[in-house]
Structures are given as C-alpha cells and as structure tokens.
Amino acid sequence: IGGLKMKNKILFIGTVRMWGINLHEIESLNKGKNPDYFKNISLSKRIFATEHLNKVIKDNDYIFLAVPSKALKEATQKIVSQINNSPIFINLAKDLTIATKVSNLFLNSLYFKAIPLNDEIGVEICGALKNLLAIGTGIAQENHSSINTISAILTQGIKEIKEIILLKGGQELTILNLSGIGDMFLTCTSKQSRNFSFGKNLYREKMTSLNLTPKYILGKNSIEHLTFFLKEKKAQKISLIYGGGSIKNNGLYNKIIEICKLLKLEIQEIGGIQPNPLDTSI
Numbered sequence: 149i150g151g152l153k154m155k156n157k158i159l160f161i162g163t164v165r166m167w168g169i170n171l172h173e174i175e176s177l178n179k180g181k182n183p184d185y186f187k188n189i190s191l192s193k194r195i196f197a198t199e200h201l202n203k204v205i206k207d208n209d210y211i212f213l214a215v216p217s218k219a220l221k222e223a224t225q226k227i228v229s230q231i232n233n234s235p236i237f238i239n240l241a242k243d244l245t246i247a248t249k250v251s252n253l254f255l256n257s258l259y260f261k262a263i264p265l266n267d268e269i270g271v272e273i274c275g276a277l278k279n280l281l282a283i284g285t286g287i288a289q290e291n292h293s294s295i296n297t298i299s300a301i302l303t304q305g306i307k308e309i310k311e312i313i314l315l316k317g318g319q320e321l322t323i324l325n326l327s328g329i330g331d332m333f334l335t336c337t338s339k340q341s342r343n344f345s346f347g348k349n350l351y352r353e354k355m356t357s358l359n360l361t362p363k364y365i366l367g368k369n370s371i372e373h374l375t376f377f378l379k380e381k382k383a384q385k386i387s388l389i390y391g392g393g394s395i396k397n398n399g400l401y402n403k404i405i406e407i408c409k410l411l412k413l414e415i416q417e418i419g420g421i422q423p424n425p426l427d428t429s430i
Contacts, residue, residue: 165204166197174199205230214240263326270313270322277312278332279343281305285336286347291376294410302336351376371400375407385414391421 168174176182177197180190198204205211205227215223220239265271284305288297309332310323322328335341378386388404395401408415 164192164195165208166195167199167201167204168197169199171199173197201226202230206232208233208235210238211235212238212240265322265325265327267319267322269316270318271327273313273316273318274309274323274328274331277305277309278335281309281332282336282341282343283347283350286341286344286349287351288347289344290348290351298337302332305336306332352380371403374404375411378407378411378413383411383413385416387416387418389418389421391419 166174166177168177173182173184174197176184177191177195180193180195182189182191196204208231211227211231213220213223213227281302285298285301288301306323306329309328310320313322314320336344338344386408388408390401405415
C-alpha cells in the first residue's frame with residue numbers, strides 16, 4: 149500500500165509506505181533493494197516497508213491495492229477498519245467475484261460510480277469488437293461526414309456484436325450497459341478515440357496511395373471519391389458543367405448536388421454543353 153501526498157494541487161512524492169507479509173522482502177526494501185525483481189537497481193530511500201498494517205494505513209492520500217486477487221477481500225476488510233481519513237483507492241487486482249463488495253467499499257461516491265457485471269464473456273467481447281467498429285466509423289466519417297451514416301454503422305455494429313455475445317454464451321443485456329453501448333458510442337465517435345482517429349487516417353492514407361486526390365477525378369465510380377477530393381482541396385465553390393439530360397436521368401446530378409449541400413459549397417451550374425464541344429461553343 150503506497151502513500152502519496154498532495155500539496156497545493158501539485159502532486160509530489162512523499163513517503164511510500166508498503167505493507168507486506170514476506171519478511172525477507174520487507175528487510176530488502178528498507179535497505180533500498182529488491183533482489184528478486186530489480187537486482188541492480190537502488191530503490192528510493194523514501195520507501196518504508198513493514199508487516200504491520202497499522203503503521204502504513206493511516207493518513208494516506210492514496211492507497212494502492214496490489215495484493216493477489218484471492219486475498220483482496222480480506223485485505224480490504226482490514227484496511228477499512230483502520231483508515232482514519234478519506235484516501236483515494238486504486239485497485240491493481242482483478243477479481244469479478246468480489247467486484248461488488250470492493251465497489252461498495254471504495255468506488256461509489258459523488259464523483260464516481262462502479263457498476264459490476266457478472267458477464268465476463270460479454271464484457272470482453274464488447275471491449276474487443278468496439279475497436280473494430282470504431283475504425284469502421286472513422287473511415288465512414290472521413291468518407292461521408294454525415295451523422296446519419298455514422299448512426300447506421302454504429303447501430304448495425306452493435307446489433308452484430310450482440311449476436312456474437314449470445315453465440316459465445318454471453319448475456320443479451322450486457323450490450324445495453326456502459327461496457328457496451330456506452331463505451332462503443334464514446335470510442336466510435338470521439339476525436340480522442342485512437343481507433344476512431346486511426347480509421348479516419350487510414351482512409352486518407354488509402355486514398356492518397358491510390359492516387360485518388362489528383363487535379364482531376366476521372367473514370368467509373370469516381371463520384372464515390374468526390375467528397376474526399378473536395379474536402380482535401382478545401383473547396384468553397386464549384387462549377388458544375390454538363391450537357392443534356394443524362395446526368396439527371398441517371399441520378400448523378402442529384403448525388404453531386406447532395407454532396408455540395410453537405411459540404412456547404414457554392415454551386416455555379418452551366419448546362420446544355422454539346423458533346424465534344426468546339427472552342428467557339430464553349
């Protein structure tokens with residue numbers, strides 16, 4: 149259990165007091181050594197170790213719980229009975245079976261609330277697949293920049309992740325908790341999300357490597373890259389030049405107008421251009 153001190157809102161290292169049961173390790177730590185893990189490293193003289201819990205538990209600003217998970221319940225009961233202030237607890241052990249009790253002891257306050265779940269499979273699947281979903285929404289955001297598109301992908305992704313959870317033996321309602329939709333919404337929409345940002349960057353790099361940001365966009369399916377092209381060029385005004393009615397009959401005109409409205413571009417239309425026009429007609 150380590151103690152840190154806070155002064156004038158600036159964190160500085162005070163005495164770190166450690167509680168343990170191995171007398172050999174305690175003696176070594178007090179001599180500034182840890183031969184089992186740090187053979188050639190001298191430890192700080194500010195570390196004080198003891199087997200007596202009452203000598204380390206009082207007047208701490210922070211308490212780190214680094215005991216084995218099977219001993220966490222017993223250790224927390226001893227700690228709670230001896231603390232004389234309101235320290236911040238940081239749990240380094242993992243054990244879902246006692247998560248509720250640890251939560252009730254330490255983690256619920258006006259600022260933080262822990263909600264334990266007993267679906268380890270569902271939580272792990274949500275935690276893994278949300279990152280793939282975030283990459284997908286990042287690609288879509290960079291390509292379309294429409295909240296409707298992101299919503300559709302996010303909805304379909306959540307639906308498919310729920311089906312995987314059930315297939316692997318998890319619980320259906322896990323997807324509705326903070327570890328499910330809550331975490332997915334944050335990871336799949338926030339600019340602070342590494343995977344969402346990765347998806348956006350991946351799309352940009354892919355378009356560049358395929359040479360899809362030239363001065364001209366030509367060829368079949370080029371309309372699919374128009375949004376990226378205009379955003380990359382930071383366009384503000386475009387001229388839409390076309391011939392007869394085919395561009396409107398095949399739906400291409402409406403797609404271009406939709407993209408321009410989405411990007412808030414000023415449009416100048418010039419229609420009625422003859423096929424293979426002469427200079428004089430232009």
